[in-house]
Amino acid sequence: MKKSKFASILLVATLFLIGGVAIQAQVIDFEDKNIGDTFDYVAWTAGDIVAEVADDPLSSGNNVLKCTINNYNAAPVLAFTLPAGKTLADYASFNFKGYFAQGDVGWKDIIVEAYATAPTGQAYNNTDVRIGSWNRAKGASTTWEDISISISGSSSLSGTIYLAFGINCAGTGDQGGTGVQTIWYADDIELELTPYVSQWGKTAQGTAWPILNTATTPAGDAGIGDGNPPTGWATIKGGFGTLEATTDQAVVVTGKLEFVGGGCASAYTHLRYALTYQDSVELVYAGTDSAMWQTT
Structure with a gap:
């Protein structure tokens, strides 16, 4: 487990590739x-x-x-x-x-x-x-x-x-x-x-799908899903160390999101994502389908 301050990507998706700050x-x-x-x-x-x-x-x-x-x-x-x-x-x-x-x-x-x-x-x-x-x-x-x-x-x-x-x-x-x-x-x-985000897990806001990452998943790749419609919110978050934006250099996060399949309720957007800052979190059960972010 790694305990640290993290910025993060929170998303509902099946595949995500991100390039971080060099x-x-x-x-x-x-x-x-x-x-x-x-x-x-x-x-x-x-x-x-x-x-x-x-x-x-x-x-x-x-x-x-x-x-x-x-x-x-x-x-x-x-x-x-x-x-x-x-x-x-x-x-x-x-x-x-x-x-x-x-x-x-x-x-x-x-x-x-x-x-x-x-x-x-x-x-x-x-x-x-x-x-x-x-x-x-x-x-x-x-x-x-x-x-x-x-x-x-x-x-x-x-x-x-x-x-x-x-x-x-x-x-x-x-x-x-x-x-x-x-x-x-x-x-x-x-x-x-250019480092790729390699720490991925569920969040407390959505645990309906398992994490697809294993110990051999390439850095930067992430996925959630099991072939069935989720029974509730399903989330995945990638964490990386705290970065400081300055007037001369911005923090730039890039990547791709892909949603495969259907079945989500029509009243909701199938994909949502955000760039956030959390004061202190740790990733438990990394590299398994139960990988999860916990606040401390």
């Missing part, structure tokens, strides 16, 4: 590297980019990734090792802190590419490897910016994968001066998983 999976913060350490890259020629660990330009003492660009189609390449059982398709976003210091850095798409092996060739030329992009519609940075890019990765990519990211830019530009060298920085680079 959680951190892996972070590259460069603190285990030395100033001057370099990273692989994709580019036209070897001199088109220098991707190296440098001191934070805004807060000395913090290691960051510095990208000095000399030509278009140049990007750093970082290796990520996904946990066993996970593929890139399990991840929702690519996040990092960015500081676009000078040169040709304004009003650009930030592009993310994924590879099964260490890539060669140029960045941003092959849309087949592109997993996400976001338009940064502003000039040079004045502070570190929190950037989150939604990604759509392939389930064929697992284990150690390689990500190239950045902006397609010239070696010089006019942000921060006239014809100055293009330089941008990145830190706290991460892939984020």
Whole structure:
């Protein structure tokens, strides 16, 4: 049993799949590297980019990734090792802190590419490897910016994968001066998983149907029913940890509801659902047809 504060989905349904708020999976913060350490890259020629660990330009003492660009189609390449059982398709976003210091850095798409092996060739030329992009519609940075890019990765990519990211830019530009060298920085680079709700049970408001979930039901799936019309209200609720919505980031819950069959009274809506907050609840008999939420 798990006891906690929960937000929840309450519904009358036979199938429900939900994608919740993303959680951190892996972070590259460069603190285990030395100033001057370099990273692989994709580019036209070897001199088109220098991707190296440098001191934070805004807060000395913090290691960051510095990208000095000399030509278009140049990007750093970082290796990520996904946990066993996970593929890139399990991840929702690519996040990092960015500081676009000078040169040709304004009003650009930030592009993310994924590879099964260490890539060669140029960045941003092959849309087949592109997993996400976001338009940064502003000039040079004045502070570190929190950037989150939604990604759509392939389930064929697992284990150690390689990500190239950045902006397609010239070696010089006019942000921060006239014809100055293009330089941008990145830190706290991460892939984020999208967790699925896996804790499901009846509520006291409706127990007429059994829960269909077992210990082997995939996370995110849930169902109630027994092939017969319910003798009363039948409910199922999926619980997840308390989340905080802010002015910058909403809590988004998505999913699908399916009702199969008939027999409900015509005076009632066959499917009802709600997003709620409960102060303290626990799930008992999880993974059985008697799974039930109890308040404490």
